[in-house]
Amino acid sequence: MSVDRYSRQSFLGKHAEALIRTCVVGAVGLGGGGSHITQQMAHIGFLHYILYDSDVVEEPNLNRHVGATKADATDNTPKIEVARRMILGLQLEASIEAYQSRWQDHPYSLRGCDVIFGCVDGLAERRELEACARRYLIPYIDIGIDVHQVGTEPPVMAGQVILSMPGGPCLTCLGLLTEDELSKETARYGSAGPRPQVVWANGVLASTAVGVAVDLLTDWTRGLRQSVYLCYYGNQAILQPHIRLEYLGTEVCPHYPPGQVGDPLFKAL
Amino acid sequence: MRMTRALYHSVLADLSRPHLFAKERVGFLFARLGTAANSLHLVFPVDYAPVPDEQYIKAANLGIGAEISSASIRLAMQRTMDTGEGALHVHMHEHSGRPRFSRIDSRELPLLVTSFQYACPGAAHGGLLLSKDDAIALLWLPGQADPIPAERISIVGYPLGFYGRQ
Numbered sequence: 001m002s003v004d005r006y007s008r009q010s011f012l013g014k015h016a017e018a019l020i021r022t023c024v025v026g027a028v029g030l031g032g033g034g035s036h037i038t039q040q041m042a043h044i045g046f047l048h049y050i051l052y053d054s055d056v057v058e059e060p061n062l063n064r065h066v067g068a069t070k071a072d073a074t075d076n077t078p079k080i081e082v083a084r085r086m087i088l089g090l091q092l093e094a095s096i097e098a099y100q101s102r103w104q105d106h107p108y109s110l111r112g113c114d115v116i117f118g119c120v121d122g123l124a125e126r127r128e129l130e131a132c133a134r135r136y137l138i139p140y141i142d143i144g145i146d147v148h149q150v151g152t153e154p155p156v157m158a159g160q161v162i163l164s165m166p167g168g169p170c171l172t173c174l175g176l177l178t179e180d181e182l183s184k185e186t187a188r189y190g191s192a193g194p195r196p197q198v199v200w201a202n203g204v205l206a207s208t209a210v211g212v213a214v215d216l217l218t219d220w221t222r223g224l225r226q227s228v229y230l231c232y233y234g235n236q237a238i239l240q241p242h243i244r245l246e247y248l249g250t251e252v253c254p255h256y257p258p259g260q261v262g263d264p265l266f267k268a269l
Numbered sequence: 270m271r272m273t274r275a276l277y278h279s280v281l282a283d284l285s286r287p288h289l290f291a292k293e294r295v296g297f298l299f300a301r302l303g304t305a306a307n308s309l310h311l312v313f314p315v316d317y318a319p320v321p322d323e324q325y326i327k328a329a330n331l332g333i334g335a336e337i338s339s340a341s342i343r344l345a346m347q348r349t350m351d352t353g354e355g356a357l358h359v360h361m362h363e364h365s366g367r368p369r370f371s372r373i374d375s376r377e378l379p380l381l382v383t384s385f386q387y388a389c390p391g392a393a394h395g396g397l398l399l400s401k402d403d404a405i406a407l408l409w410l411p412g413q414a415d416p417i418p419a420e421r422i423s424i425v426g427y428p429l430g431f432y433g434r435q
Binding site for chain 2 (some may be wrong): 017022097106108109111112113114135136137138139165166167211215216217218224225226258259261262263265266
């Protein structure tokens with residue numbers, strides 16, 4: 001490996017490069033957000049990837065899908081292949097385990113990850129992914145964005161970056177997932193068109209998520225010591241900690257008790 | 270092996286306490302099993318039981334860091350039998366860098382694990398050895414007579430820690 005390639009990120013620490021090289025990173029969803037994440041992870045030097053996306057590239061993806069080309073849309077190239085091409089273009093020795101399927105169809109690979117990025121649509125998908133990450137003690141970084149429009153007001157773009165750390169508050173504790181919203185979600189997803197997504201907002205959230213992961217791994221800031229819940233206000237171009245963080249107690253997350261990890265354990269009564 | 274940083278800190282804090290006469294402290298971690306791709310076994314310590322002060326025995330052999338009573342071992346066996354969780358003998362060598370099991374550790378640990386395997390054959394048992402900033406583990410997977418070293422020990426929290434990496 002060229003020393004020069006990483007010289008400008010040497011401030012991450014003397015062990016950072018080794019940590020990054022050996023970390024196994026999972027990404028579920030390789031579209032608008034996930035394509036940014038895999039590209040950046042490859043630039044940083046990550047070598048081990050577990051990737052999931054069941055979709056192929058289509059024309060409407062080209063407004064935001066980093067690395068996808070017009071030819072990919074014409075050929076309906078699987079998104080995992082776009083990600084693979086992008087990673088291998090930067091890291092020839094990368095090991096990439098990619099599934100053109102839902103992660104639930106190949107869950108065993110995901111359990112071997114050190115960090116999981118969730119770039120999925122919908123709250124139910126988030127809940128399932130977080131539940132898996134919690135059960136196998138894997139930090140889960142969630143990003144998401146949505147656009148709402150009420151009446152004649154301008155559309156409102158908002159999103160989030162959350163680090164769900166085993167043992168700490170989960171997406172439900174943090175208020176992102178509620179039973180009410182889960183039950184409503186199939187009926188709506190924004191009102192500015194089907195699943196509204198734009199490249200600049202995805203880029204902000206994905207870049208922030210990658211920054212959180214690198215800090216978690218290298219501890220270069222020596223400041224990341226608690227939950228991350230950042231809100232993105234796209235209309236104002238603001239990213240700030242969610243106010244809910246100020247009111248979190250010190251109690252253990254009741255949704256994922258510490259003992260409920262690993263494979264389910266059955267005992268004869 | 271993966272455990273939360275909170276649990277790891279509680280183990281370190283306990284093992285770092287001086288004992289009246291024992292040169293080192295001992296405890297037991299109780300762990301659940303997980304399976305990942307490529308037949309990878311994941312071991313998740315979920316709880317820690319320190320050996321109480323009164324269950325240490327004054328060792329006749331000065332080379333032994335800590336000798337504990339059979340009562341503490343019976344308690345650990347009972348728990349594995351009751352819960353289905355594996356038991357890991359834990360102790361610490363007071364230095365920095367990669368620790369190594371001593372000859373006494375290597376002789377005694379298999380005997381202890383045999384007892385745990387009788388109590389709960391379906392779990393993974395073994396030993397975890399900490400230093401001030403590193404760790405190694407030997408694990409007996411279910412049905413296995415011989416141990417394997419933990420490929421790595423992940424401390425999950427802020428920040429992530431990886432020990433024992435090959």
